[in-house]
Amino acid sequence: MKAYDLSIPLGPMHPAFKEPLRVKLKTEGEVVVGAEVDLGYVHRGIEKIMRRRPWQKAVFLAERVCGICSNSHNLTFIETLEKISDVEIPERAKYLRLLAQELNRLHSHILANLALFLAIEHETLAMMLLNVRERVLDCQELLCGNRVILSYNVVGGVRFDTTPSILKEILAVIDEIEPKLRRYAEMFEHGPLLRMRTEGIGYMSKREAELAPAVGPIARGSGVRFDWRMKHPDYVDILDFKPVWREEGDARARYMVRFDEIFECIKMIRYLCENMPKGEIRRRAEVKSGEAVHTQEAPRGDLTYFVRTDSFGRIEDITIRTPTIPNLGAFVKYMLRNSPTIADAVVIYASIDPCIACLER
Amino acid sequence: MIGKLKNLVRRKSFHVCLLNVGSCNGCDIEVLACLAPRYDIEQYGIYVHNNPREADVILVTGAVTDQWVEKIKEIYAKVPEPKAVIAIGSCALSGHMFAEGCTHPPVSRHIPVAVEVPGCPPRPQEILDAILSVAPVVFKDYDEKGGG
Numbered sequence: 387m388k389a390y391d392l393s394i395p396l397g398p399m400h401p402a403f404k405e406p407l408r409v410k411l412k413t414e415g416e417v418v419v420g421a422e423v424d425l426g427y428v429h430r431g432i433e434k435i436m437r438r439r440p441w442q443k444a445v446f447l448a449e450r451v452c453g454i455c456s457n458s459h460n461l462t463f464i465e466t467l468e469k470i471s472d473v474e475i476p477e478r479a480k481y482l483r484l485l486a487q488e489l490n491r492l493h494s495h496i497l498a499n500l501a502l503f504l505a506i507e508h509e510t511l512a513m514m515l516l517n518v519r520e521r522v523l524d525c526q527e528l529l530c531g532n533r534v535i536l537s538y539n540v541v542g543g544v545r546f547d548t549t550p551s552i553l554k555e556i557l558a559v560i561d562e563i564e565p566k567l568r569r570y571a572e573m574f575e576h577g578p579l580l581r582m583r584t585e586g587i588g589y590m591s592k593r594e595a596e597l598a599p600a601v602g603p604i605a606r607g608s609g610v611r612f613d614w615r616m617k618h619p620d621y622v623d624i625l626d627f628k629p630v631w632r633e634e635g636d637a638r639a640r641y642m643v644r645f646d647e648i649f650e651c652i653k654m655i656r657y658l659c660e661n662m663p664k665g666e667i668r669r670r671a672e673v674k675s676g677e678a679v680h681t682q683e684a685p686r687g688d689l690t691y692f693v694r695t696d697s698f699g700r701i702e703d704i705t706i707r708t709p710t711i712p713n714l715g716a717f718v719k720y721m722l723r724n725s726p727t728i729a730d731a732v733v734i735y736a737s738i739d740p741c742i743a744c745l746e747r
Numbered sequence: 748m749i750g751k752l753k754n755l756v757r758r759k760s761f762h763v764c765l766l767n768v769g770s771c772n773g774c775d776i777e778v779l780a781c782l783a784p785r786y787d788i789e790q791y792g793i794y795v796h797n798n799p800r801e802a803d804v805i806l807v808t809g810a811v812t813d814q815w816v817e818k819i820k821e822i823y824a825k826v827p828e829p830k831a832v833i834a835i836g837s838c839a840l841s842g843h844m845f846a847e848g849c850t851h852p853p854v855s856r857h858i859p860v861a862v863e864v865p866g867c868p869p870r871p872q873e874i875l876d877a878i879l880s881v882a883p884v885v886f887k888d889y890d891e892k893g894g895g
Contacts, residue, residue: 405775406767406815427814428769431848447844453773453868497776516783523780534773534868743772 394728405742411731418725421718429746436704441467441541441673444701448691449535451706452744454497457490457536458684459706464539466680466691471541473671477663479543480620485556485658486530486538492651493522494685495603495644498739499574502641505736506583514570518563525556543668553659560659564652571645584638588721588734591635598716601709602687603647604738606631607640614683625654636724637737644739673699684709686739708744757803757829758882760792764802764826768819769850770809773868774836778806781871793878799825804878804885810838810850811857823858831861831885833877836868843867861885 394411406427412420432451436444448463449456461483468475475483496519503512523533529548530536538544574580590600595608606613606629613629621627630646632639677694687709694703717738725731765778781788782795799805799822811819823832834854837843840863842852854860861884864877 405772427812428767428809429812429814430769430810430845430850432845435845435848450771450773450844450867453771454776456771456773497779513782513784516780517785520780520783520785533870534777741772743770 396732405740407740407742409731409735411728413728416727418722418728418731421722421731423714423718425742425746427746428743432747433704433706436701438700438702440698440700441695442699444704445540446537448706449537451708451747452741453534454494454741455490455684455686455689455744456534457486457538458682458689460536460539461487462680462682462684462689462691463693464541465682466678466693467541467673467695468671469678469680470676470693470695471672471674473542473669475543476666476669478665479667480624481658481662482529482544482548482667483539484620484624485655486526486536486544488651488654488658489522489526489529489556490536491685492648492655493519493526495648495651496522498685499641499644501739502637502733502736503580505732506580508580511570511573511580514566518566518570521559521563525559528552528555540668541673542671543666545668547667548662553662557656557659560652560655564649567645567648567652571642571649574645575642581638583730583733584636584641584737586636587724587726587730588637588717588737589635589724590716590720592633594720595635595716598720599712600687600716601712602683602685603643604640604687604713604716607643608635609633614681614688618682625657627654637733640737640739677703686710686741686744687713706747708741708747710738710740710742710745713738714740714745761794761803761882762801763793763795763804763806763878764797764799765795766799766805766807766819766822768807768809768815768839768854769812769845770836770838774808774838777868777871778808778835778874781875783871786871786875788875788878791875791879800827802826803829804831804833804881806833806835806874806878807839807854807858807860808835810842810845810848810852811854813849813851816851816857819854819857829885831881832858833862833864833874833881834860835864835874835877837865838867839863840865 392413396409408424410422449460451459500512500515527533530538590608592609595605615621615627675697679692681690690707692705696702721734839854862877862881
């Protein structure tokens with residue numbers, strides 16, 4: 387084992403971290419040579435509480451795994467149950483589900499970039515993004531009736547219908563925020579200060595990203611051309627989805643990938659609002675006994691649910707695998723090798739957009 | 748004279764520290780939303796940061812998980828007097844749906860709580876209202892009451 391000079395603990399409460407987590411940085415002078423991650427501060431035992439409960443109760447627990455990407459957890463859990471019991475949902479419900487999911491992804495990506503800019507103390511840009519995010523949350527509230535925890539999907543469809551006036555309002559908000567976001571993205575792409583803090587910091591090659599294996603925007607920032615939305619039938623049939631990626635593999639590529647995805651989200655939301663079909667939103671459905679594994683692209687990467695149900699529609703067994711686990715591994719193993727100073731370690735940590743509440747459940 | 752000045756200043760400017768003791772991030776991002784120019788928490792003289800040693804008010808979110816049972820008391824002890832605790836969200840009040848898991852709710856069992864804000868998650872206006880309502884009560888005439 388290599389000797390190191392000093393071990394610097396960050397956390398469990400640290401100004402740069404949104405959530406409690408302890409990272410012990412091993413340093414040689416100013417250079418970070420390794421890290422230990424100490425977890426378990428937000429473990430609530432959600433999978434344990436879910437067992438032996440009817441799915442109608444478990445669905446509310448599933449979306450409280452994480453408050454930021456709550457709709458992804460909800461959608462993946464519901465789609466796993468639908469896979470078990472062969473439920474087909476109406477066409478309009480498919481559109482509404484995609485709309486809620488993309489609004490959720492939009493707000494999550496804006497929040498991720500905002501946290502990165504707060505971590506590098508560029509508060510003006512962070513406040514601009516925070517203002518835009520409020521408008522997206524307004525759209526979520528119009529569509530689903532709540533700002534953060536949406537509770538929108540149920541087995542067989544969605545919970546509430548929407549009206550043409552709400553869709554028109556969402557379109558108006560999208561039209562309002564798109565030029566703003568384009569301007570900010572331009573600023574982020576060419577801003578010299580941001581470049582100095584992020585370019586070449588936390589480099590991870592494509593091979594390393596595949597080995598780790600990093601997922602989601604973090605892998606796509608290193609040139610991995612994969613997105614679970616490519617495999618999702620609704621995204622392929624309705625939206626003709628194409629993934630975005632960047633080759634550079636540093637902290638800057640990771641936040642620019644999120645910006646590119648924000649514009650993809652806006653394109654999809656506009657298409658869904660303009661081409662919303664008419665019809666029913668929910669069909670009568672019954673959850674049968676069986677087991678299934680289902681993976682979906684959450685804002686941070688692959689989200690996998692394994693569910694086994696009994697004949698009464700109760701959850702017998704459930705396992706959740708969230709995207710932050712492999713990304714945190716990639717952070718410790720590969721990205722920290724390219725951290726010139728201790729301050730850069732915080733930037734790299736913010737650039738992988740960790741969600742500790744997801745990770746520990 | 749100095750006591751009066753201190754009281755005046757304390758009521759108009761205080762530091763807030765966010766403490767996540769096992770929440771789902773929902774309440775935390777609503778506190779973050781308070782920073783947005785729409786709600787603009789800083790116009791009331793409230794500054795949000797994450798250092799308990801400089802804080803006057805701690806916002807606690809989440810049901811208390813196993814690891815936090817001892818640490819929440821340590822962090823509360825680190826906060827200088829006068830201090831107040833605001834429990835945000837249903838989890839901090841009662842454990843909500845995590846009450847049967849690896850948690851020890853409510854927060855008031857571990858540290859004294861001044862204000863409770865229910866909701867899953869509460870809206871930013873409600874959080875702002877709670878912080879503003881606690882300030883005049885806790886920091887008014889603090890010196891005369893025998894503190895500081």
